Amino acid sequence: MKKQLAALLFLLGSLEANDMGSLLFHGNCVTCHYELENKSAPAMIHVRERYLQAFPKKEDFVSFMSTWVMHPNEERSIMQDAIAKYELMPQLAFEKDVLEDIAEYIYETDFRKIHKNHNY
Ligand code: HEC
Numbered sequence: 001m002k003k004q005l006a007a008l009l010f011l012l013g014s015l016e017a018n019d020m021g022s023l024l025f026h027g028n029c030v031t032c033h034y035e036l037e038n039k040s041a042p043a044m045i046h047v048r049e050r051y052l053q054a055f056p057k058k059e060d061f062v063s064f065m066s067t068w069v070m071h072p073n074e075e076r077s078i079m080q081d082a083i084a085k086y087e088l089m090p091q092l093a094f095e096k097d098v099l100e101d102i103a104e105y106i107y108e109t110d111f112r113k114i115h116k117n118h119n120y
Pocket residue numbers: 025028029030031032033040041042047065068069072076077078079080082083086087088089090092102103
């Protein structure tokens with residue numbers, strides 16, 4: 001047990017910001033946003049594409065996405081079609097810096113590449 005705890009602490013200590021973003025994304029967003037498949041929400045790959053078109057610069061992408069997710073808001077949405085189809089995303093209780101880590105991870109992750117060896 002002690003050994004396992006030490007291993008876990010080591011793992012946490014060696015996580016980079018990007019890994020943290022990945023963990024947070026998979027723990028909190030994937031329930032609704034599958035990476036490649038539309039489910040109860042648009043697939044993250046589509047959200048990412050839309051955001052990249054609107055905000056090519058990482059800084060703008062992260063700033064807009066983290067602010068929007070903090071307070072989902074129809075007026076400021078850049079995915080009006082998704083709201084019409086799925087209804088507005090519910091507000092989740094997250095700190096802004098957590099949402100920034102997640103948005104950074106989404107900006108940097110080509111979800112199609114990650115899954116090139118998988119069947120979905
Ligand atoms: C309970 C389900 C649910 C969870 C959990 C969820 N979302 Fe969403 N999200 C939605 C739905 C539904 C939409 C599409 C409607 C909309 O755009 O509001 C959406 C839309 C979005 C959009 C597009 C915003 C726009 O411009 O309209 C972003 C960005 C987003 N989600 C990010 C996230 C992130 C990041 C997380 C994890 C922290 C997350 N979502 C967790 C349901 C969810």
